[in-house]
Every structure is written in structure tokens, then in C-alpha cells.
Amino acid sequence: MNTTDGVEHVGNSTKQQNNDHHAVVSTFDLFSIGIGPSSSHTVGPMRAARIFVNDLKEHNVLEKVHSLRVDLYSSLALTGKGHGxxxxxxxxIEGETPAQVETSTMKSRIQDMYDTKSIRLDxxxxxxxxxxxxxxxxxxxxxxxxxxxxRLTVYDKDATLIATNGYFSIGGGFVVNDKTQLAHGENVYYKNIKRSKALASRREQDSAVVALPFRNAEELLATCREKKMTIAQVVFENxxxxxxxxxxxxxxxxxxxTMDESIKNGVMAxxxxxxxxxxxxxxxxxxxxxxxxKGLYGPVPTAESTYNDSRIPIAPAPIIPESIGSFGPHSKDESKTSFPLSLSVLPKRQRKRFYLPALDYLSVYAIAVNEENACGNRIVTAPTNGAAGTIPxxxxxxxxxxxxxPEHDVMEFLLTTAAIGxxxxxxxxxxAAEVGCQGEVGVACSMAAAGFTAVLGGTVEQVENxxxxxxxxxxxxTCDPIDSLVQVPxxxxxxxxxxxxxxxxxxALNGEGDHRVSLDQVIETMRQTGHDMMSKYKETSQGGLAVNVPMC
Structure with missing residues (x-):
């Protein structure tokens, strides 16, 4: 926060990112309880506003504030209305946090602000x-x-600037300010909303902070091998x-x-x-x-131990009665056929029962969470709100x-996924505003795959694979939400x-863990792809489905 008395509220050091910075942040920074529909556009901005108000309090200038201005830029402005x-x-600004705000009263409180044209700081x-x-x-x-x-700016009764500060919601609910080193993105405010409560060690993000630091997947696997530990155990130690x-x-x-509750609320709505x-x-x-x-998918079919050959023998075409025509030049008076020949060759069929319940359960659980998220209800950022359904x-x-x-598996699954995140x-x-949806749903898919492999007993190499x-x-x-809503697609x-x-x-489990493309290589590829991606495909609703699907 820049104030007229020269005081600066800054997050952490402004030094440039270097290879000494490790990847380790708290698991509970990646997984946080919040509200929908967006971690970057809802959770992050709410935290930023709360941080600003807390800083006003700490500097004893809150009561001097007479007027306020809020500026939203670029993606926050373009898709902000649909993202809440x-x-x-x-x-x-009124002092709420994503984890504690009462979702049932949010709408009425906002309406009161518009009706009275006033707001209550803190x-x-x-x-x-x-x-x-x-x-x-x-x-x-x-x-x-x-x-x-x-950017938030406040003035006194004489319209004199009291304080101003810019914030950036960098994804997953993480918030940094003007002075924070964005290349690394360590967020000192993420859980400790008050700046004074942020640990100095976390502000500096020194490589000596944690017991088992790692900068990339290669170092993480090396640590696991050296210490004879799983990925979850490494994260637990840190x-x-x-x-x-x-x-x-x-x-x-x-x-x-909380994840399970969001699934329950979604399917019971x-x-x-x-x-x-x-x-x-x-x-x-x-x-x-x-x-x-209701079990509408029928009994479980008997599984065969051998591969079922699906090849279709190429035999002579069956003879079709002359009354409805036949293939080839020998057909008798095709012009007299009363309906298309294709109706007899390829008749419509009755719907068959396809029993693959894993897909159905996975789909309904994910959809349930994301429908709760779309309604602005309480969910877990995992690692973002737009991707909140995949991991649960x-x-x-x-x-x-x-x-x-279950208890052991929950811990191992979440700690493993956190490492990948x-x-x-x-x-x-x-x-998504930086790299498209590959940075949200793509990352969630990668995290979930790692967690599932770990609890199934996979090696650290198989988890990485x-x-x-x-x-x-x-x-x-791409990230191209229609009408800026976190719904379609x-x-x-x-x-x-x-x-x-x-x-x-x-x-991965059917292999030995050795593979041609490493996780580090695919992460760097994702970064480059996101950098090269046009901005209209990065959470601006200016391209893709957002412009090709009519609203009417």
C-alpha cells in the first residue's frame, strides 16, 4: 500500500526469481475452502480487498476514509461480472473472507449496497x-x-489521497501486490490475511525454509529415492x-x-x-x-480374460429381396423403391445398455461440484475453482x-496432488488468464492422476508418469467461457x-515408470504454450465458444 506518509505495504522481496527458489508452498495454500465461481476472479479479489482494509486499520487511517474507488483491469474486468x-x-471491503462468508446472505447484502449507495469498511x-x-x-x-x-484507492473528506494499492490475483486464490515478485508468486497473504502475521521465512521463500526443498519434478524424485520416501511423505515433512x-x-x-459435502450438495439439489x-x-x-x-445400467457383464476381437469380417454383402432393391447394377427398377435403400442396409437400432459405471460416477461427482461452484456455493479450490470438480x-x-x-488414503492422495500442483x-x-484452461483443468487432471496412482500403490516414477x-x-x-460464466464448457x-x-x-501403472517425455518437460511446454496463446483464449470471453455460441 502506498500512503501519503510514505509507508509502503509490500508482500515480499522484489528480487528476481532465481534457481534457488524452491517450489514448496503449504498444501493448504493450494487447497483452500472458498466460494464459487472462480478462484482467480472471486476468491482472490475478495482476499485482496480484505487485505487492503486490514492495512488501513493497521495504519490507523480507516476512520479517515470518506470515499473509495475500485478499478478492475483486463481479465478481471472482461469476465468479472460473470465470475462474481x-x-x-x-x-x-466489508471484511469478509472466502472461507467464512455466509453464502445465503451475499445476494441481499450486495443489493443493499446498490440500493443505499453505501458500503461499510471492515x-x-x-x-x-x-x-x-x-x-x-x-x-x-x-x-x-x-x-x-x-486497484483500490481511498480519499479523505477533502478528496485527498489517503492510500492506494494494486493487487494481482494470480490463480488458485493466490494474491500478490504491486511490489511482490510475480515470477515466483509466493503469496504471503494467502492464509494470513494480515500482513503482520505472514512469517518472514515465507516472505523470503528461502530454500532453507523447508526440510526437503525441491524446484522441479527431477529434484522431487531424487529426494524420494535418496530418502526412500513417497511423494506424500516428502510433502508431509515439509x-x-x-x-x-x-x-x-x-x-x-x-x-x-468440504469436498465431499460439495458433491453431496450438488447431487441432492x-x-x-x-x-x-x-x-x-x-x-x-x-x-x-x-x-x-436406480441401477438403470443393467447387470455387470462377465469379464473375459482374453482380448475380445472387434474386427469385422469382410464377407459378401447379404442378398436383399428385390422388392426393396439391392446393391449393384443388377438391381430391378431401383426408381420404384418406396424408401431409401439405406434404411434396409443400415436400419435404426434399439438403444443398448452400456455398463461402465466408473465413468458415470466420475462424471456425476465432478459435475456436482462444479454446479455448486457455478452457484457461488462453498467448495474447495483444487487448485482453482474452475477446476474444483476433478480432484474431488x-x-x-x-x-x-x-x-x-479412507483416512490414510485421503492424506496420501491430497499430499501427492499438492506436490504436483x-x-x-x-x-x-x-x-487461466495467463495460460488458458490448461493451467486449471489441465493441472487438476495432472494432480488427480498422480494422486490416484499413489493410492493404488504406484512407484514415485509411475506417479510422475x-x-x-x-x-x-x-x-x-483454451479458456473461453460463454457469457463469462464458469459453466460452459x-x-x-x-x-x-x-x-x-x-x-x-x-x-502409468501398466508401465515401469520410464517414459520419453518428463513432467518437467511438459510443464515447460505448458508455460510456453500459454505464453504464445492469444489473449482472447485466456479468460477474456473474446474468442472460441464465447463468441461462436449465440446467447439467444
């Missing part, structure tokens, strides 16, 4: 504020540090820098319980309910789940149908990512 950015910022200091005029959308102006930029063993267990189980926004998309998870519970879906499926030790966060990005496969086949994935995309994650794990 204005509402998130306003609630953050929940008590009421000032005049007209959102229609003093919350400004700078659609075609981008701040140089990051496309998800915002997490002890911030939390006790009991706290880690409690936090992990709380994260999972009304099937006639529409998601918010102009698309009028109906909830699908409730009906899909009802079909699964895969973990839920494992716990429901495979696990024999850290690698992507350091080596590339988890922000699964993560690589999960991302390799999401490279180039976002919701279905999570379902497909969950299925793809399980397939990636199976491929």
Missing part, C-alpha cells in the same frame, strides 16, 4: 459508495505484471514447517469433508434448478445421480469403490478431466 468479481470485492465504517460509478471496469487496459489486476502432525491431519480431513446467469443451464448432477442409484471426483470414486483405509505453480501457472500424461493431453486447452470439462486422470493413472 464485483460482489467479491465489495464483500471483501463491516462498520459506512461511507458513500455508488458501485455503478465508483467500481470501474477497465476492459482494455492491462497492468504489466498480470492480466488479473485490480508441511511440518508450518503445522503440527495433528494439525496437518485435521486440515486434510477438513479439506476432504433440485434437478429443475437453473444455474445463475443468462445461459439458463439446468443442473444435471441430480438426475444423473438418480439414474445411478477421483478421490470420491477411490474412497467409494477401492479404499480400505506446486510444480506447476512454480514452473508455469495455475491461472501419470502426472505427465495428465497434462500432456491437455496442452493448448467448464462443468463438463471437469468431468472429462476426471475420466482422463484415471486413464492416465492406469497407463
Amino acid at each position: 468479481t464485483p460482489e467479491a470485492v465489495l464483500l471483501g 463491516g462498520h465504517h459506512r461511507i458513500n459508495f455508488d458501485p455503478a460509478k465508483q467500481l470501474v471496469f477497465n476492459y482494455f487496459q492491462s497492468l504489466p505484471q498480470h492480466p488479473n489486476g485490480m 508441511e511440518l514447517n508450518w503445522h503440527t502432525a495433528d494439525e496437518i491431519r485435521t486440515k486434510l480431513l477438513t479439506i476432504w469433508n 433440485s434437478s429443475i434448478e437453473h444455474l445463475p446467469g443468462n445461459l439458463k443451464v439446468k443442473r444435471r448432477a441430480p438426475k444423473l445421480y438418480q439414474k445411478l442409484l 471426483s477421483v478421490l470420491k470414486y477411490y474412497l467409494e469403490f477401492i479404499s480400505d483405509n 506446486m510444480l506447476f505453480k512454480r514452473g508455469a501457472s495455475i491461472s 501419470a502426472a505427465e500424461i495428465g497434462m500432456e493431453h491437455n496442452l493448448g486447452l 467448464c462443468i463438463e470439462r471437469n468431468a472429462l478431466a476426471a475420466v482422463k486422470a484415471v486413464a492416465a493413472a492406469q497407463l
Whole structure:
């Protein structure tokens, strides 16, 4: 925060990123409880606004504030309305946090601000504020540090500047400010909303902070081999820098319980309910789940131990009665046929039952979470809100149908996935505004594939292989939400990512862990692809499906 008395509120050192910076952040920075529909456009901006207000309090200038201006830039402006950015910022100014805000009262509180043209800083200091005029959308102006930029400015009764600060929501709910080193993106405010509570060691992100630092997948695997540890064990040891063993267990189980609750809420919702926004998309998870519970997919077929040959023998075409015509020049009076010949050669068939419940469960779980997210309800950022359904879906499926030790499996799964998320966060990005949807759903798919492989007993090499496969086949994935809503194609995309994650794990487990493309190589490829991607495909709703699907 820049203030008129020369005080600066800065996050951490402004030195440039170098190879000494490791990838390790807290697991509970990657997995955080928040609200939908977007981690970068809802969770991050709410936290940024709360940080700004807390800094005003710490410098004893909050009561002097007479007026406020909020500026949203580039992606935050272009897709902010569909992502709930204005509402998130306003609630953050009133002192709310994503983990604690009461979702049932959000709409009425926002309406009150518009009706009264006022806002309560930190929940008590009421000032005049007209959102229609003093919350400004700078659609075609981008701040140089990051496309998800915002600035808050306050003045006294004489219109003299009191304080101003710019913030950047860099994906996954992570927030940094003007002075923060964006190349690395360590977020000192992520959990510790008050600057004074941010540990100096985390601000510096020194390589000596954690017990087992790693910068990339190669170093992570080397550490695992040297210490004879799993990836989850390495992450657990590092997490002890911030939390006790009991706290880690409690936090992990709380994260999972929140994920599970979001699945439950999604499948138990009304099937006639529409998601918010102009698309009028109906909830699908409730009906899909009802079909699964009713067992409409028939009995499980007997599995054969050998490969079923699917080749079709090329035999002479069957003789077709002359009354309906036949192939070839010998046909009698084809012109007298009363309907197309194709109707007899390729008749319509009755629908067959296709029994593959894994796909159905994975899909419905993912869709349920993302429909909850689209409604602005409470979910877990994993690693973003737009990709919040993939990891819970895969973990839920494992716990429901495979696990024999749920508590242990939840911990191992989440810690393993966190490690992969850290690698992507350091080596590339988890922000769709920076690299497209490959940085959100692509990363979630990679994380879920790694976690699934780990709990199935895969080696660290197989876990790394699964993560690589999960991302390799999401490279180039664009972010082009229709009408700026986190609904189409976002919701279905999570379902497909969950299925793809399980397939990636199976491929990795059926190998020995050795493969041609490494995870580090695919992370760097993702970074380069995102850099080269046109901005209209990076969460601006200016290209792709966003412009080719009519709203009417």
C-alpha cells in the first residue's frame, strides 16, 4: 500500500526469481475452502480487498476514509461480472473472507449496497459508495505484471489521497501486490490475511525454509529415492514447517469433508434448478445421480480374460429381396423403391445398455461440484475453482469403490496432488488468464492422476508418469467461457478431466515408470504454450465458444 506518509505495504522481496527458489508452498495454500465461481476472479479479489482494509486499520487511517474507488483491469474486468468479481470485492471491503462468508446472505447484502449507495469498511465504517460509478471496469487496459489486476484507492473528506494499492490475483486464490515478485508468486497473504502475521521465512521463500526443498519434478524424485520416501511423505515433512502432525491431519480431513459435502450438495439439489446467469443451464448432477442409484445400467457383464476381437469380417454383402432393391447394377427398377435403400442396409437400432459405471460416477461427482461452484456455493479450490470438480471426483470414486483405509488414503492422495500442483505453480501457472484452461483443468487432471496412482500403490516414477500424461493431453486447452460464466464448457470439462486422470493413472501403472517425455518437460511446454496463446483464449470471453455460441 502506498500512503501519503510514505509507508509502503509490500508482500515480499522484489528480487528476481532465481534457481534457488524452491517450489514448496503449504498444501493448504493450494487447497483452500472458498466460494464459487472462480478462484482467480472471486476468491482472490475478495482476499485482496480484505487485505487492503486490514492495512488501513493497521495504519490507523480507516476512520479517515470518506470515499473509495475500485478499478478492475483486463481479465478481471472482461469476465468479472460473470465470475462474481464485483460482489467479491465489495464483500471483501466489508471484511469478509472466502472461507467464512455466509453464502445465503451475499445476494441481499450486495443489493443493499446498490440500493443505499453505501458500503461499510471492515463491516462498520459506512461511507458513500455508488458501485455503478465508483467500481470501474477497465476492459482494455492491462497492468504489466498480470492480466488479473485490480486497484483500490481511498480519499479523505477533502478528496485527498489517503492510500492506494494494486493487487494481482494470480490463480488458485493466490494474491500478490504491486511490489511482490510475480515470477515466483509466493503469496504471503494467502492464509494470513494480515500482513503482520505472514512469517518472514515465507516472505523470503528461502530454500532453507523447508526440510526437503525441491524446484522441479527431477529434484522431487531424487529426494524420494535418496530418502526412500513417497511423494506424500516428502510433502508431509515439509508441511511440518508450518503445522503440527495433528494439525496437518485435521486440515486434510477438513479439506476432504468440504469436498465431499460439495458433491453431496450438488447431487441432492433440485434437478429443475437453473444455474445463475443468462445461459439458463439446468443442473444435471441430480438426475444423473438418480439414474445411478436406480441401477438403470443393467447387470455387470462377465469379464473375459482374453482380448475380445472387434474386427469385422469382410464377407459378401447379404442378398436383399428385390422388392426393396439391392446393391449393384443388377438391381430391378431401383426408381420404384418406396424408401431409401439405406434404411434396409443400415436400419435404426434399439438403444443398448452400456455398463461402465466408473465413468458415470466420475462424471456425476465432478459435475456436482462444479454446479455448486457455478452457484457461488462453498467448495474447495483444487487448485482453482474452475477446476474444483476433478480432484474431488477421483478421490470420491477411490474412497467409494477401492479404499480400505479412507483416512490414510485421503492424506496420501491430497499430499501427492499438492506436490504436483506446486510444480506447476512454480514452473508455469495455475491461472487461466495467463495460460488458458490448461493451467486449471489441465493441472487438476495432472494432480488427480498422480494422486490416484499413489493410492493404488504406484512407484514415485509411475506417479510422475501419470502426472505427465495428465497434462500432456491437455496442452493448448483454451479458456473461453460463454457469457463469462464458469459453466460452459467448464462443468463438463471437469468431468472429462476426471475420466482422463484415471486413464492416465492406469497407463502409468501398466508401465515401469520410464517414459520419453518428463513432467518437467511438459510443464515447460505448458508455460510456453500459454505464453504464445492469444489473449482472447485466456479468460477474456473474446474468442472460441464465447463468441461462436449465440446467447439467444
